[in-house]
Amino acid sequence: MAGDPYEALGVSRGATADEIKKAYRRIAKTDHPDLNADPAAAARFSAASAAYDLLKDPEQRKRFDAGEIDASGQERATARQWRQQPGGGNPFGGGFGGSGFGGHAQDPDLADVFADLFGQRQQPRGGFGGFGGFGGRGDQRGQDLRLALRVDFLTAAKGGRTRITLPAGGTLEVAVPQGVREGQTIRLRGKGEPGIGRGGPGDAYLEVSIAEHPFFRRDGDDILLTLPISLDEAILGAKVAAPTIDGPVNLTIPKGATSGQKLRLRGRGVKGGDQHVELRIAMPPKIDPELEAFAQKWRESHAYDPRKGMGS
Structure with a gap:
């Protein structure tokens, strides 16, 4: 894997071994694939795991810092000329890039890291039991x-x-x-x-x-309610029962109320939020002759234009 192992762990080049281990533990707690399904988190955890594999070994870390091996644990060109092993093999078995997750199964230094995270114990034979491939048989944490x-x-x-x-x-x-x-x-x-x-x-x-509610809606910790009122309540004003999530309360409708007008009930929302009541004038189900005659007479002497100023 290309890149800087110090950067992958978020530590400085002068970090102590304990600081490196703590950095890896912190990343494992947030980005381990069994705790975070985000592919980006898996990539960060993979990079951190490989970085930790390289830097936990004092000799490999020293050689990386000296420029003898690269971030993948491979011999650099100048060093390879005199450090090449018989048969052309990498003396560090893949180093930073080749370790992946598999090397942790036999790593007693990491057992406490994953034991803290997943409540598991290292097995007597050195395997780390049952979490995403950190070992095989033995104790194993249940699936989420x-x-x-x-x-x-x-x-x-x-x-x-x-x-x-x-x-x-x-x-x-x-x-x-x-x-x-x-x-x-x-x-x-x-x-x-x-x-x-x-x-x-x-x-x-x-x-x-x-699930949706028949008449309540929610905005954060506030409750929103559209409350129908009658024509006479809008004209004359009234005290009406308004529903809240804790039961009905008395609400004062001012004289001359109009549709769209909003009233507030303080502390009647969620966890101390408010309830906002929007009034909506509901006409009677049937316009009887008496109401029609009254409205006609009223119009003759009190007509007004609510749409004034909206013309082109």
Whole structure:
């Protein structure tokens, strides 16, 4: 692999062995393929693994720093003339580029890194059991589960409990945190597939989708509501019951209210957010003769143009 192994680990050339190891541990915790499915993360982890393979060996690191070998662990042209091994072999077995992940299975120095990450132990024969190819038989951490969780609107807003059916059968009770959002992932530690031997279980990752509500909508922690009001309530004003996620509250409609006018209920949203109420005047289902006669008479003496100024 081309490139600078120090850069791949994000450390300076003067970094100590402990700093190099800590840098690799940090990258493994975020970019390991079993924890992060992003191909870019896998590439970063691969580069960091190969870089660590090169720099953890004091002799190889010294030779790289001196320019005798390149970032792939290959002899440079000037050094190859007098360090070439019989048969043309690379004396360092591929170095930075050739190690990949496989060399870690027999590396006791890395056992604690992955034990910290995945709760596993190094096997007596030197293998590192059961995580993405870091060994073979023995203790093995269970596989993680990635599942979709459909939550109703009010449970997502207020928090609560729900159940999800597992792929292999059975159900799992899930505590839904208050204010969970669309696309958010809920991690349930130890609720994945069971491990082998002394290996711990995997985790369950639940990606949340939220069902629509008949009249509530959500904007961050605010709740949006369109509230129909009658013609007389709009003209005369009124106190009406307005629904909120915690139940109905009294809302004062001002005299002369109009469609599109917005009122705010402080603290009636999600986790202290607000509820915004947009008024919409709803005409009666039938215009009776009395209302028609009244409107006709009113128009004759009080006509106005709400579209004034909109003409071309």
